[in-house]
Amino acid sequence: MRLYDLELSGNCYKVRLFAALAGIDLDIVPVDVAGGEHKRPPLLDLNPWGQVPVLVDGDRILRDSQAILVYLAGTHGGEAWWPSAPFQQAEVMQWLSTAANEIQHGPCAARLVDRFGYAIDKADTLAKAARILSLLDAHLATHDWLAARRPTIAECALFPYVALAPEGGIDLAPYAHVRRWIDRVKALPGYRPMPGT
Template sequence: MSATIKLHGIPLSGHCHRIELALSLLGLPYETVPVDLRAGAHKKPEFIALNPFGQVPVLDDGGTVIADSNAILAYLGARYDDGTLMPRDPVEAAAVQRWFSVAAGEIRFGPGAARLVKVFGAPLDHAAASAIAAQILSLLDAHLAEREYLAAGRLTFADVAIYSYVAHAPEGDIDLAPYAHVRRWLARLEAHPRFVPFPAAADILG
C-alpha cells in the first residue's frame, strides 16, 4: 500500500528531520517531496497554496495540510499516537509543549542559527548565536543530569523537537564536548530502533 502522507521539505533542514523522525517513531509510511529552495520553489504559487509563509516542512496527510514542524508534531501526536510520544496527561503535555517553545526559541536562534552561518553562509551574528547555544546547552545538560529524556520520564516528541539542531551543533562550530549529559541523551535517541539519521551537511553539499 502506498503512503498517503507526503512530507514536503529538504534533507538539510532540522525542522524537516524532526518530522521524519516522528513519522518513523510512529511507524507511519510517508513519501518525501523535495522542495528546491535554491530555485525558489517555496515561493511559487503551488507551494504558497500549501503554506503561505513559504517555509518547509509541510505535511500533506491525504489532503489534510499542516505547516510548521511543531504544529505537525502536535497533529501527528493527536491523530496517530496513543499518548506515549504526545502525552494526554495535562502536566506531561504541558512539559512537552514547553520544549516545543524551546525548539522554536533558544534552539533555533542558538545552535540552529550558528549552523546556518557556517553551513549556508547566512548573514547572522555567529557570536550571538554561540552565546545562546552555550546557555541552552548548559541548561539542557543540567536538566538531563537527573533524567534520561526531556519530559514525562520517557521518549516523547519533546526529544524529537530538540534533537536535530543539538546533534548537529558542531556543524555551526558549537562544541558538544562540555555537555556529557547532552551527548549521552543524543546517543540514547540514536540507539532507538526506529531512529532516522539527520544527514551531515558535508555529505550532501560536498
C-alpha cells in the same frame, strides 16, 4: 500523507525522525529550496510562510515542525509520544517552545551561518547556543528524557539541531549529559539519522 521536505533541514528531519520512530509512512516530496520553489506558488499557497516542512493530509495543511509533530502523534503515535494528561503534556510543551525559540535562534541559526551562509550575527547565535545547551545539560543530568520520564515528541523537536550543533561550529564536548542523551535517542528502535548527525 505528503511531507514537503528538504533533506538538509533539521526542521524537516524532526518530522522524518518521528515518522521513523512511530512507524508512520510518509510520502516524501523533495523541495528545491536552493531554487526557491518554496517561495512561489504552488508551495507558497500551501504555506504562505515560504518554509518547509509542510504536511498535507487530504484537505488538511500544516506548517511548523512542532505542529506537525503534534498532529502526527495525535493521529498515529497517541499517548506514547504526546501524553494527554495536562501536566505531562505541558512538560512536553515546554520543550516544544524551547525548540521554536532557543534552539532555533541558537544552534540552528549558528549552522545556518556556517553551512548555508545566512547573514545572521554569529556571535549572538553562539551565546544563545551556550546558554540553552548549559540549561539542557543541567536538565539531562537528572532526567534520561526531556519530559514525562519517557521519549516523547520533545526528543524529536530538539534532537536535530542539538545533534547538528557541530555544523555551526559548536563543540558538544563540555555537555556530557547532552551527549549521552544524543546516544539514547540514537538507540531508540526505528531511529533514522540525517546527514550530519
